[in-house]
Amino acid sequence: MPDKLTLISHALCPYVQRAAIVLDEKNVPFDRVMIDLADKPDWFRTASPLGKVPLLKLDGDRYLFESAPIVEFLDETEGSRLHPADxxxxxxxxxxxxxxxxxxxxxxxxxxxxxxxxxxxxxxxxxxxxxxxxxxxxxxxxxxxxxxxxxxxxxxxxxxxxxxxxxxxxxxxxxxxxxxxxxxxxxxxxxxxxxxAVSEDYPALLTAFLQKRGSWMSHLLDLRSREQALQAAQ
Ligand SMILES: N[C@@H](CCC(=O)N[C@@H](CS)C(=O)NCC(=O)O)C(=O)O
Incomplete structure (x- = not known):
């Protein structure tokens, strides 16, 4: 096993969270590298054939992609098993x-x-x-x-x-x-x-993401902001 694993991440990605949770459950120290998915760096495109996070960097140029094989790899190589034996x-x-x-x-x-x-x-x-x-x-x-x-x-x-x-x-x-x-x-x-598995500003980051969807949920968030502004003005 490499000295320290690196989880190639995005602040909101639920699949990244799966890997982060398993790493923590197994007490495996790891680094995180955040990717701007709207502007993917070249090295990321090379390492991630599907262009998605998470990636788990093992060492050198060795990366694993897709959360399911990543967490199963961690389960097989680190700590006690989280998958059932049967x-x-x-x-x-x-x-x-x-x-x-x-x-x-x-x-x-x-x-x-x-x-x-x-x-x-x-x-x-x-x-x-x-x-x-x-x-x-x-x-x-x-x-x-x-x-x-x-x-x-x-x-x-x-x-x-x-x-x-x-x-x-x-x-x-x-x-x-x-x-x-x-x-x-x-x-x-x-x-x-x-x-x-997420940073403290996760709720604010997710809210900002949802506000920008131009969707019904964005509309509901907009209504809530207006209500809060009205209440604050009273
Ligand atoms: N099947 C993948 C799904 C991962 C996934 O959908 N990642 C999203 C972020 S949550 C992504 O990287 N999207 C970038 C893109 O599709 O361009 C897994 O389990 O790892």
Whole structure:
């Protein structure tokens, strides 16, 4: 293994967070290099065949790309295993990591929706996925598979982080009456590795990103800013 790993990152990327969480869970010290995805440097284009973060720099010119192989590599080479030993359970965990990626796509659909119809339809599609999760979770909690933190938890923590920001200005009701999912969300939010995966200004950075989408969500944020300005003037 190289002396120190480097995680090639972007401040808002949920897939980068997966790798950062796993590195921290395994107590692996690492450096971060931030990429401006609107102006990708040449070395990044060479190292990242898909032009995406995360990349994990091992040493010299050796990079790994794609979050799933990156976290599995870390799981195989560092500390105690976060993936289950049983092959069926492991396959199931991989499937739910993909499920988390599909939810991230749904979150993109939500924040890019141009009007209220598209926005609430995207919200309802997300809620249906969380309704499914309510029954897929180990009822004992606090994590996806019970007492042990797994790679599925590392994949879902960045999903829930979006809703921590959305909750400030949109009443989506995504988790209403989904008690297990809500408890899971709370447990993940309190986990030190999850807290450390982003910088303190993450909520402000995400809000600025959402404001610029020209979408229904941008409109809701605009309404909230106007309300706050009115209240401040009173
Ligand atoms: N399947 C990839 C998804 C990574 C991804 O979508 N990264 C985004 C940022 S969150 C990216 O780098 N986008 C830049 C681009 O597509 O140009 C993974 O799991 O690593």
């Amino acid at each position: 092959p069926v359970e492991r396959a199931r965990h991989r499937a739910y990591i993909e499920f988390a990626s599909q939810i991230l796509n749904g979150i993109g659909t939500l924040y890019n929706a141009r009007d209220d119809t598209g926005f609430y339809a995207a919200g309802e599609a997300l809620r249906a996925k969380f309704r499914h999760l309510e029954n897929a979770l180990d009822p004992a909690g606090p994590f996806f598979a019970g007492s042990s933190f797994s790679l599925v938890d590392a994949a879902f923590a960045p999903v829930f982080r979006y809703f921590d920001v959305f909750d400030g200005f949109a009443d989506l009701g995504t988790f209403d009456a989904l008690d297990r999912v809500t408890a899971w969300r709370d447990s993940l939010a309190a986990r030190p590795s999850v807290r450390k």
